[in-house]
Amino acid sequence: MALDLIARGMAASARTIALAATAGEGGLPTLAQFADLPLRTIPSGAVLIVAGVGGARGSYVADALATPALAAAHPRFCKADAAGRRFRLLPDERGLIPVACGGAVGQLGPILDKTVRTAPVLIGTPVDDHAAIQAAEDYRSAIGARGLGFNMPFYAARRQPHTGTSFDVHTDKSGLWFEARGSEWVGTGVVPSSIVRIAANGTVLTQADFQVVGGFVWRGGGVFVGGKGTLGEPSNYAEYSFKLKDVVLDGGLWSTYSHLFPANTTTGDDWDISDKGIWFANDYYVGDLTLEGQAGVIGFRGELLYGAFYSGGGQSEFNKVSKRKWRIGPHVVLGETNGSCINPAGATLEIDNPLCFNSALGIEAVCGDAGWFFKARFVNVTNVGAIQGGVYNISTPGVPGSYFNPTRPDAAVAPIGHAEFHAVNGGSVFLGSWVNLSGSGVDTKLDILNPAVFVGGGYDSSFDWTSVVDQATASSAILFLGGERTAGELRCRRTEVAANAGRVFSLAVSAYGTLGDGLEVRLAESDGVNAPIGYSSYTGTPIKFRNLQYNNSWPTNFSCAFDIQTGAPATLPPNPLIGLTCTGSGTGTYTLNLPTNVNVGMEIILANFTRNQVNPGVALRIPGSNFRSGRALVLPSDYNTCKVGYDGAKWRIIEAPTLAQGSVAYDPPSLALAASGPIQALTVNGAAPGDKVRAAFSLDLAGAAIAAWVSAANTVSFYFTNTNGANPLNLASGTVSFEISP
Secondary structure (H helix, E strand, O other), X not given: OHHHHHHHHHHHXXXXXXXXXXXXXXXXXXXXXXXXXXXXXXXXXXXXXXXXXXXHOEEEEOOOOOOHHHHHHOOOOEEEOOOOOEEEEOOOOOOEEEHHHHOOOOEOOOOEEOOOOOOOEEOOOOOEOHHHHHHHHHHHHXXXXXXXXXXXXXXXXXXXXXXXXXXXXXXXXXXXXXXXXXXXXXXXXXXXXXEEEEOOOOOOOOOOOOEEEOOEEEOOOOEEEOOEOOOOOOOXXXXXXXXXXXXXXXXXXXXXXXXXXXXXXOOOOOOOOOOOOEEEOOOOEOOOEEEEOOOEEEOOOOOOEEOOOOOOOOHHHHHHHOOOEEXXXXXXXXXXXXXXXXXXXXXXXXXXOOEEEEEEEEEEEEOEOOOEEEEEEEEEEEEEEEEEOEEOOOOEOOEOOOOOOOEOOEOOEOOOEEEEEEEEEEEEEEEOOOXXXXXXXXXXXXXXXXXXOOOOOOEEEEEEEEEEEOOOOEEEEEEEOOOEEEEEEEEEEEOHHHHHHOOOEEEEEEEEEEEOOOXXXXXXXXXXXXXXXXXXXXXXXXXXXXXXXXXXXXXXXXXXXXXXXXXXXXXXXXXXXXXXXXXXXXXXXXXXXOOXXXXXXXXXXXXXXXXXXXXXXXXXXXXXXXXXXXXXXXXXXXXXXXXXXXXXXOEEEEEOOOOEEEEEEEOOOOEOOOOEOOOEEEXXXXXXXXXXXXXXXXXXXXXXXXXXXXXXXXEEEEEEEEOOOOOOEOOOOEEEEEEEEX
């Protein structure tokens, strides 16, 4: 009786298949599922069949590619019918292999409940789609299809156990999550398709779910992209590229913000070098990387996007690396990692408005050949990371150098990277050579030309940076640590929260180390700035400041400030910014000398704030022997400042307060065109030969000009000239006024 029931069941199944085959699309035989093909003999004249339903529905062809070898290697996608004719799956109209045709189920609802960020909870018992997705990728590679198509919002895939003993993925790939090469993974397009990693045993992934292989923590990462090795540059780099479109790779973990390296083999915490989200093959020729639409890579403990390079051919091969493109489009999300979000290893970056969040490091970036970041956003990262122009530097063929010591792809052309960052709680942004940087940082410091990060320092960059204090007082908005030929504009601002809490910038700019020529800052806004600049030990040429707006609280915060009565040396030190105060009982004038053992071109700003303690304060006098003009400089105490510069032998006065003023009523004579009037003299106490004179007339000059100079002690001479006025020009009576400065 049981055997009879089985026989009748098999007959019913055969009738179902036969009925399906006669109800084909456009006359094509149709099967309920491709797995039924061995039970059915397809008519000899039919080379196309349709099998499956919904997202698993596909077209299959009997052609020369449907070989026994293909069927043996990819049985989910190539089978023989009852008569031995083999059919294989065709890519869909987009050129994609639907993962559902390989048996991937997916689901409509989330795999994980992430209400508690650091303790995700598995929802239900999701189907493990790992084998189906990898099988689809392997088949795609075998037939040369464009990529994979995902039709569901969520897929679960188990972490794959490493079964070998070698950590080298070139020799043992057993523990990789997925492997792909030259592929494009495309989601639904309506919502992203998330592939979520779960534990090897099917439960929720935890920090403790890892192996130790070759002395290192092993989790296997996300998608490993193969490359071409040492047998020569590939003829088609597309074969070694990878693209995500509307697909999110979710590693299932979260950032602990610990970037100790390598990961702890006891706890599994820290930076896991095996757990890279998209992982290009190390030391191989590799292709381009593209993320677009609602793509993302989150929840891995290593670099989320990891580049590679081939060093076997020396500098010429490294220059080829810079021609590879990383294109990361708007709406792309990268985050939740103990590693870096972006590490292109020399490829040229074209990054447009991604979000990088909750990571130990935002970027490890050499821009490549004129790459760019546009509106890159970094939120809650230990450090935004390093942005550097140029490509890898190789000094010895076959020996990789530090990619933070770049070189030009073409010796005659300096590549320029363009970077626009917006960071919140981003630690530091490290700026290197050949970069035009603009953007803003909330509780984020701009760290320029750090030799510990960029080998040899840096040069030839610019910045336009807005620094905002919000949740914590900032030691400085910008930190210079060397370099040369880098200039830009800085705006210091505070949020209302910071202002109400009394949070400030201790300094707008701090600096130490070896400073080269051409370092300059224009301080456009200085809200909440205690002092503009502070120097620790430094050598070289100090930073030039523009647009300093002094306030009477600064001198007590200067890195170089003296009580002019009790603490000032007879000769001032070579500090670019010196504040002068007093004990509160001093009056009169104190004499100090400028330093002589300084570099040519050094500038010093002196700020006299002695009036903070006593009115009218104490005046500073620098004897004429310090200056090429021989004229002494007197700096009154009413919050006055001056700037002097060294020419190699003597100092010269660049800016100084007005020392004397005068005016006189005068009726200029009628003057023919190009004619000058008689020389007039006016007594102005304090004027000395060699001083600068600025003259003005109370009426419209109408084409006339005034020449004025100090002709003798306490005497200013002047005359009018009709340079391009009427012929003749007869001005009405008015007032001539003068300001005299050293």
